[in-house]
Amino acid sequence: MIELSNVSKTYFSNNKGNGSHAIHALKEANLIVPKGTIHGVIGLSGAGKSTLIRCVNLLERPTSGTVTVDGQEMTSLSNAALNRARHRIGMIFQHFNLLTTRSVFDNVALPLELMGQKRHTVRERVIPLLEMVGLADKADQYPAQLSGGQKQRVAIARALASKPQVLLCDEATSALDPQTTSSILELLRDINHQLGITILLITHEMEVVKSICHRVSLISDGELVEDSEVGDFFTAPRTQLGREFLNDFLQLTPPKELIERLVDTPRDNTHPVVRLTFSGDAVSTPLISRLARECGVDVSILQAKVESIQERTLGLMIAELLGTPTQTQQAMTYLESHQLQVEVLGHVQRND
Numbered sequence: 001m002i003e004l005s006n007v008s009k010t011y012f013s014n015n016k017g018n019g020s021h022a023i024h025a026l027k028e029a030n031l032i033v034p035k036g037t038i039h040g041v042i043g044l045s046g047a048g049k050s051t052l053i054r055c056v057n058l059l060e061r062p063t064s065g066t067v068t069v070d071g072q073e074m075t076s077l078s079n080a081a082l083n084r085a086r087h088r089i090g091m092i093f094q095h096f097n098l099l100t101t102r103s104v105f106d107n108v109a110l111p112l113e114l115m116g117q118k119r120h121t122v123r124e125r126v127i128p129l130l131e132m133v134g135l136a137d138k139a140d141q142y143p144a145q146l147s148g149g150q151k152q153r154v155a156i157a158r159a160l161a162s163k164p165q166v167l168l169c170d171e172a173t174s175a176l177d178p179q180t181t182s183s184i185l186e187l188l189r190d191i192n193h194q195l196g197i198t199i200l201l202i203t204h205e206m207e208v209v210k211s212i213c214h215r216v217s218l219i220s221d222g223e224l225v226e227d228s229e230v231g232d233f234f235t236a237p238r239t240q241l242g243r244e245f246l247n248d249f250l251q252l253t254p255p256k257e258l259i260e261r262l263v264d265t266p267r268d269n270t271h272p273v274v275r276l277t278f279s280g281d282a283v284s285t286p287l288i289s290r291l292a293r294e295c296g297v298d299v300s301i302l303q304a305k306v307e308s309i310q311e312r313t314l315g316l317m318i319a320e321l322l323g324t325p326t327q328t329q330q331a332m333t334y335l336e337s338h339q340l341q342v343e344v345l346g347h348v349q350r351n352d
């Protein structure tokens with residue numbers, strides 16, 4: 001288990017001649033990642049993701065707060081004890097961080113050599129790891145001879161060499177193409193499943209969260225602002241930033257031509273344009289035809305999408321509601337009463 005308790009990190013950057021300037025990269029962060037789960041932390045660039053993950057193995061020492069990994073409070077350890085504790089925490093990076101002058105075998109062997117293990121023990125550990133990541137035939141090759149995906153597989157084998165309980169993934173797929181990304185995510189999922197390793201990953205990609213995480217936290221300006229089950233985050237994000245991530249991921253924004261015509265307040269002969277989000281039973285209920293029957297409102301669908309997220313179905317739609325102001329208001333109330341989220345994007349004048 002990983003537990004961050006009120007963890008803050010402040011950097012001081014020196015402005016030439018103007019003294020030092022404080023950057024509050026992490027503010028009172030609280031996070032619990034139960035043993036054997038995969039937890040994602042998503043946020044925009046500069047939000048504090050790297051700082052957060054580097055605080056777990058104390059590559060960055062928190063300014064305040066405590067970090068506990070598998071019952072051991074990392075922040076209180078001596079340097080020697082911290083080095084030993086780090087053997088229980090593997091880490092992989094966006095740019096792999098392999099040693100270019102060492103072969104694939106020797107990269108994976110390195111942590112074991114640093115632990116003082118004998119050559120034959122090292123061999124007994126490295127060969128099965130290379131088999132597990134599908135690179136047994138590349139043992140004698142060098143990083144320059146490998147693709148990005150293969151390099152990350154070597155890095156994963158190296159991270160697992162010391163039999164860690166926890167694996168930290170710092171944007172591990174951000175430098176990879178989509179197909180390679182999905183094969184690396186599949187490998188991480190297998191590692192979690194077969195070895196029961198707890199995985200904490202940071203990413204700016206919703207696809208990564210959707211593919212392998214059980215829970216997700218959203219970080220914004222150094223604060224953890226949401227912590228949800230992945231299915232809940234994708235069906236009902238609680239913050240505006242969460243909704244923006246979701247809309248970007250689903251690419252469900254109104255057409256540019258429509259955005260230009262949207263006005264904030266209703267006028268004569270305008271109609272509301274709404275974004276509807278629905279999940280569970282609402283996906284299979286014929287609500288749109290019922291709106292026409294029960295509220296007298298016609299629905300002009302501008303965009304629609306159905307996504308499957310961890311055995312839950314999520315529907316999204318951007319639509320114009322056509323009717324009198326009273327009718328369209330009734331329609332929105334009707335939709336909300338059937339567990340749809342209704343967001344009014346603006347009002348638009350009919351062209352016809």
Ligand SMILES: Nc1ncnc2c1ncn2[C@@H]1O[C@H](COP(=O)(O)OP(=O)(O)OP(=O)(O)O)[C@@H](O)[C@H]1O
Pocket residue numbers: 011012013023024025043044045046047048049050051052204
């Ligand atoms: N060593 C450092 N010294 C000073 N400021 C730093 C340092 N490392 C990070 N920061 C600042 O802390 C804030 C958080 O940075 P961090 O790298 O944790 O964010 P991030 O979410 O990982 O960003 P990205 O996705 O772009 O890597 C940023 O404002 C960054 O400029």
